[in-house]
Amino acid sequence: xxxxxxxxxxxxxxxxxxxxxxxxxxxxxxxxxxxxxxxxxxxxxxxxxxxxxxxxxxxxxxxxxxxxxxxxxxxxxxxxxxxxxxxxxxxxxxxxxxxxxxxxxxxxxxxxxxxxxxxxxxxxxxxxxxxxxxxxxxxxxxxxxxxxxxxxxxxxxxxxxxxxxxxxxxxxxxxxxxxxxxxxxxxxxxxxxxxxxxxxxxxxxxxxxxxxxxxxxxxxxxxxxxxxxxxxxxxxxxxxxxxxxxxxxxxxxxxxxxxxxxxxxxxxxxxxxxxxxxxxxxxxxxxxxxxxxxxxxxxxxxxxxxxxxxxxxxxxxxxxxxxxxxxxxxxxxxxxxxxxxxxxxxxxxxxxxxxxxxxxxxxxxxxxxxxxxxxxxxxxxxxxxxxxxxxxxxxxxxxxxxxxxxxxxxxxxxxxxxxxxxxxxxxxxxxxxxxxxxxxxxxxxxxxxxxxxxxxxxxxxxxxxxxxxxxxxxxxxxxxxxxxxxxxxxxxxxxxxxxxxxxxxxxxxxxxxxxxxxxxxxxxxxxxxxxxxxxxxxxxxxxxxxxxxxxxxxxxxxxxxxxxxxxxxxxxxxxxxx
Amino acid sequence: xxxxxxxxxxxxxxxxxxxxxxxxxxxxxxxxxxxxxxxxxxxxxxxxxxxxxxxxxxxxxxxxxxxxxxxxxxxxxxxxxxxxxxxxxxxxxxxxxxxxxxxxxxxxxxxxxxxxxxxxxxxxxxxxxxxxxxxxxxxxxxxxxxxxxxxxxxxxxxxxxxxxxxxxxxxxxxxxxxxxxxxxxxxxxxxxxxxxxxxxxxxxxxxxxxxxxxxxxxxxxxxxxxxxxxxxxxxxxxxxxxxxxxxxxxx
Numbered sequence: 001x002x003x004x005x006x007x008x009x010x011x012x013x014x015x016x017x018x019x020x021x022x023x024x025x026x027x028x029x030x031x032x033x034x035x036x037x038x039x040x041x042x043x044x045x046x047x048x049x050x051x052x053x054x055x056x057x058x059x060x061x062x063x064x065x066x067x068x069x070x071x072x073x074x075x076x077x078x079x080x081x082x083x084x085x086x087x088x089x090x091x092x093x094x095x096x097x098x099x100x101x102x103x104x105x106x107x108x109x110x111x112x113x114x115x116x117x118x119x120x121x122x123x124x125x126x127x128x129x130x131x132x133x134x135x136x137x138x139x140x141x142x143x144x145x146x147x148x149x150x151x152x153x154x155x156x157x158x159x160x161x162x163x164x165x166x167x168x169x170x171x172x173x174x175x176x177x178x179x180x181x182x183x184x185x186x187x188x189x190x191x192x193x194x195x196x197x198x199x200x201x202x203x204x205x206x207x208x209x210x211x212x213x214x215x216x217x218x219x220x221x222x223x224x225x226x227x228x229x230x231x232x233x234x235x236x237x238x239x240x241x242x243x244x245x246x247x248x249x250x251x252x253x254x255x256x257x258x259x260x261x262x263x264x265x266x267x268x269x270x271x272x273x274x275x276x277x278x279x280x281x282x283x284x285x286x287x288x289x290x291x292x293x294x295x296x297x298x299x300x301x302x303x304x305x306x307x308x309x310x311x312x313x314x315x316x317x318x319x320x321x322x323x324x325x326x327x328x329x330x331x332x333x334x335x336x337x338x339x340x341x342x343x344x345x346x347x348x349x350x351x352x353x354x355x356x357x358x359x360x361x362x363x364x365x366x367x368x369x370x371x372x373x374x375x376x377x378x379x380x381x382x383x384x385x386x387x388x389x390x391x392x393x394x395x396x397x398x399x400x401x402x403x404x405x406x407x408x409x410x411x412x413x414x415x416x417x418x419x420x421x422x423x424x425x426x427x428x429x430x431x432x433x434x435x436x437x438x439x440x441x442x443x444x445x446x447x448x449x450x451x452x453x454x455x456x457x458x459x460x461x462x463x464x465x466x467x468x469x470x471x472x473x474x475x476x477x478x479x480x481x482x483x484x485x486x487x488x489x490x491x492x493x494x495x496x497x498x499x500x501x502x503x504x505x506x507x508x509x510x511x512x513x514x515x516x517x518x519x520x521x522x523x524x525x526x527x528x529x530x531x532x533x534x535x536x537x538x539x540x541x542x543x544x545x546x547x548x549x550x551x552x553x554x555x556x557x558x559x560x561x562x563x564x565x566x567x568x569x570x571x572x573x574x575x576x577x578x
Numbered sequence: 579x580x581x582x583x584x585x586x587x588x589x590x591x592x593x594x595x596x597x598x599x600x601x602x603x604x605x606x607x608x609x610x611x612x613x614x615x616x617x618x619x620x621x622x623x624x625x626x627x628x629x630x631x632x633x634x635x636x637x638x639x640x641x642x643x644x645x646x647x648x649x650x651x652x653x654x655x656x657x658x659x660x661x662x663x664x665x666x667x668x669x670x671x672x673x674x675x676x677x678x679x680x681x682x683x684x685x686x687x688x689x690x691x692x693x694x695x696x697x698x699x700x701x702x703x704x705x706x707x708x709x710x711x712x713x714x715x716x717x718x719x720x721x722x723x724x725x726x727x728x729x730x731x732x733x734x735x736x737x738x739x740x741x742x743x744x745x746x747x748x749x750x751x752x753x754x755x756x757x758x759x760x761x762x763x764x765x766x767x768x769x770x771x772x773x774x775x776x777x778x779x780x781x782x783x784x785x786x787x788x789x790x791x792x793x794x795x796x797x798x799x800x801x802x803x804x805x806x807x808x809x810x811x812x813x814x815x816x817x818x819x820x821x822x823x824x825x826x827x828x829x
Contacts, residue, residue: 414646414674417610422636423706424602424628430764431711432757440715444722451726 024050026106028057028115030091036123037096038208040065045115046086050108057115058102059091063142063209066090094138094207096124134168134206136256142209143170146216146234146255148182154261157226158277158308159371160340162192163219165255168204168211171240175248179216182232186225186262190310192218192336220336222277222308226264233257265369270378276368278307284364284381292389293356301364301381304344309334314347315364323359324352356390466513473510477503477572481565488561496561497552504545504568511575519545537574544568597631606637613640618647635665635706642674651681652773652795652827659771659798659829663764666703682796702756707764710757717750770811770826772797779819783808790819799826 028045035041047054056068067089074083093099098121103114137145144167151162167176176197200213216236223229234255242248265277280303287298303312314328326349334343353359362382370377431437461468480503487496508519512527521542528534544567547558559567597605609624622644629637642657658675662668724743728736772793780787783805793799793813799821802810808820 412677414643414677415670417613417640417643418636418670419610422606422634422640424599424606424632424634424637425707427629427631427633430761431708432714432754432761437711437715441718444719448722448726448729452729455729 024048024108024113026050026054026104026108026113026115028101028104028118030101030118030120033119034121034123035093037093038205040090040092040208041120043089043091043101043118044086045088045104046084047106047108047113048084049082050106050113051083054087054104054106054113056087057104059089060100060102061097062091062093062099062101062120064089065092065209092208093122094135094142094209096122098122131206133256137168138206138209141253144168144174144238144240144251144253146236146253148231148234148255148258150221150231150258150260153259154263155223156263156277156369156371157223157265158275158311158369159223160278160306160308161221161223161260162338162340163221163231165216165218165234167214167216167236167253168206169214169238170209170211171238171251173241173243173248174212175239175242176216177237177239177250179234179236181217182234182257184219184221184231186223186227186229187231188222188224188308188311190220190222190336190341192220192338194218218338220341221260222311223260223262226262229260229262231258231260266374266376268376269369270367270376276308276312276366277371278305278309278368279370279372280305280307280366280368280379282366282379282381284362284384286361286382286384286386288386289384290387290389291353293353296350296352297386299349299351299361299384300346301349301366302344302346303366306340306342307368309341309343309345312345315366317349317361317364319351319361320359322354323361324354326350353386353388356388359386359388360384361386469510470513473507474572474576476510477507480506481569481572484565484568488565493561494552496565497548500564500568501545501548501552504541504548504571507572507575508541537571540567540571541575544571597628602628602632606640609640613644613647618644622648633664635661635668635671638664639668639671639674642671642678646674646678651678652771654678655682655796655798656771656773656827656829659767659769663767663829664707665705667700679796683794684797703760707760708757710753710760714750714753714757717746717753721746721750767829769798769800770809770828772799772821772825773827774825777821777825779811779817779821781819783810783820787820791817793821801826801828 025048026046028043030044031042043059045054045057068087070085070087072083072085075081098119101118101120103117105115106113133147133149137147147166147168149164149166151164152159155161165181194215194217197214197216200215203210204213205211216234236253236255238251238253239248240251283302283304285300285302287300291297299317301315303309310332314330317325319325328347328349331346331348332343334341334345351361361384363380364382365378365380367376367378369375480499484496484499484503487499505516505519508514508524509516512524514523514527519542521538524538524541525534528537531537544564547564551557558564605624605628609621609628612618612624613621622641625637625641625644629641638657638661642654642661645651645654645657655675655678658671658678661671662675665671721743724739724746728739728743731739772795775795777793778789779791779793781790782788797813799811799813802812802818804810804823805820807823809823809826810818810820811826812818
């Protein structure tokens with residue numbers, strides 16, 4: 001038994017010497033010389049009829065995805081023996097380009113064998129990953145890299161963005177020993193709690209390579225100043241391939257650095273809006289609408305929405321000075337998640353009014369910048385009206401009364417405009433020296449002068465009654481002639497002659513100061529005195545009077561009435577003439 | 579006849595306004611509303627358009643307030659002074675002028691002078707520009723009316739009434755004098771406010787002359803002789819010097 005086994009062994013050991021008689025070949029070939037990023041090729045190196053080890057060729061940047069797989073065959077046909085050994089690699093490339101697989105060398109029979117170099121072309125195909133971060137990460141280290149990705153690259157000051165730190169690994173066994181978070185200059189950061197760091201269930205393929213992925217950390221970032229803010233790379237140290245037998249090796253990896261464009265907030269911010277960025281609602285609530293003086297009430301102002309809620313400060317209340325107030329209690333109901341910071345922050349103020357009366361609180365306002373609307377917004381809550389009744393005087397007697405205090409001057413300002421009529425005057429116009437003023441000054445003087453003249457005349461008249469009668473004779477006659485003319489027009493005979501008689505008779509007696517019975521030719525001639533036509537005029541006058549009387553008392557008219565009227569007028573005019 | 583018509587036109591010239599009264603009232607109401615809203619620049623523009631054609635103490639006071647709110651303190655002082663000229667002793671104007679003066683830099687010790695209270699000042703100045711002219715008209719009319727009554731009365735009462743009429747005439751004459759004084763004060767105020775932030779007052783009316791002292795915006799100076807863009811100014815404490823006309827705004 002033992003002998004047979006030894007014999008077989010000896011035969012096997014002798015085989016290579018027997019085979020040596022066959023021809024030796026050493027070659028490499030690929031199944032395709034052109035492929036796309038994300039797919040793979042197969043490289044096979046085979047050595048025939050020689051028993052030798054061969055070195056792995058320089059793969060020229062191609063990555064081994066699988067392999068090498070070795071296979072060997074041994075044939076013994078009709079006394080001819082042949083053998084071959086081949087090694088197969090599955091290769092891929094993560095970037096397009098031309099790659100050259102260098103020669104593999106084998107040492108046999110005292111000589112060195114080389115394969116021909118192979119050139120393959122890699123094109124960017126549909127399997128390539130377009131994510132710049134992943135491509136860059138893979139180029140840094142194709143087995144282990146970290147990326148920092150931002151939800152937005154362009155934000156306003158105070159607007160939130162999410163930074164995600166992701167680990168990509170091809171090591172089957174990896175232990176994270178430490179990582180240094182990058183210093184965040186210019187940001188206010190808030191951690192997003194996501195539990196323990198675990199590998200994602202599904203691997204991700206980047207340019208044909210499969211990676212296990214773990215999200216190391218998520219942060220909510222609020223830029224605090226405008227400009228280009230840089231986030232420095234994250235550095236991690238890992239232990240790989242650690243097992244029971246192996247202490248493993250230490251590998252370091254670095255992430256990309258990234259930059260954020262931070263835009264300044266638009267100018268002319270309303271007061272209080274600086275630093276408050278987000279989309280909010282603002283509500284207020286007063287727990288009571290009626291209370292007694294010196295009792296407490298609670299005012300709650302709530303800001304809810306999405307944005308940097310934790311940076312919102314308590315609104316400063318503009319309250320009447322006799323309302324005592326305490327610092328607000330802040331209640332947060334804020335959640336930080338991958339979608340940002342949201343929730344509500346409410347401020348509870350304890351207020352104690354000290355005096356009775358109707359109290360109006362507010363309105364209170366919240367101003368903030370809304371990045372979605374790209375504008376400042378101002379919201380208001382209130383006003384709240386509360387009825388304050390006088391404090392309880394009975395029961396527990398209050399010993400202290402509100403003491404009188406001086407009115408406190410808080411600020412000074414100019415007085416308001418005059419309300420009502422401004423009493424406008426035309427520019428450059430003034431009363432003194434104007435036309436109106438001169439006439440106003442002259443008018444009383446003129447009136448006084450007229451009055452004085454009238455007075456003097458009246459006095460003179462009063463002193464001389466006959467003279468007055470003489471002066472007025474013409475006026476009286478004129479009036480009576482007017483009556484006569486009216487009668488003439490009406491063709492009334494009796495009134496015409498009566499008026500004519502009265503006019504002439506009255507005129508002559510007034511004019512020459514005669515009694516009613518004294519009007520006759522002789523007297524008139526004498527009264528007319530030195531006039532050369534005295535006698536003629538006297539006769540004409542007496543004749544006219546006689547004619548009138550005749551016509552009045554007897555049915556006899558000497559002349560037509562019109563002629564008589566005109567003659568009488570002419571006579572009076574002649575007598576009036578000196 | 580044509581000459582008379584021309585004279586009438588010239589006399590009534592100032593009465594013909596480019597802006598009628600109702601427009602002016604509408605504009606001032608709008609300006610007041612703008613001021614109440616806090617739009618002081620808008621209010622100032624509206625008030626200013628009215629001020630080109632119309633004057634009153636209330637209007638000048640409102641413009642002073644607008645300038646004050648816009649932080650133009652020297653201009654505010656100019657308008658407050660104008661308002662005081664138009665209505666001497668107005669309490670609101672004096673209060674605001676006092677506040678505006680607190681914001682100026684120069685403290686000038688005024689020469690001690692005989693100062694009377696606001697009421698007397700107010701009475702002496704008349705409530706508005708035409709007050710004394712109106713009083714002279716009334717006094718004169720009353721004197722003439724009394725004289726007329728005296729003429730009509732018996733001899734015993736006549737002397738008494740004529741004496742009263744004489745008193746009224748005297749009052750009218752005094753009123754004319756006061757009115758003329760007011761008019762001169764308003765048309766030739768003879769004072770100005772420094773509007774440049776800082777100005778050197780020199781001994782002679784030329785650049786490079788000895789600088790006597792420095793004045794800052796808001797200080798009131800009395801105006802003297804003028805010479806080629808320079809004017810001689812006198813401070814309330816009696817200092818005299820020359821400064822460029824552009825540095826001041828006349829009240």
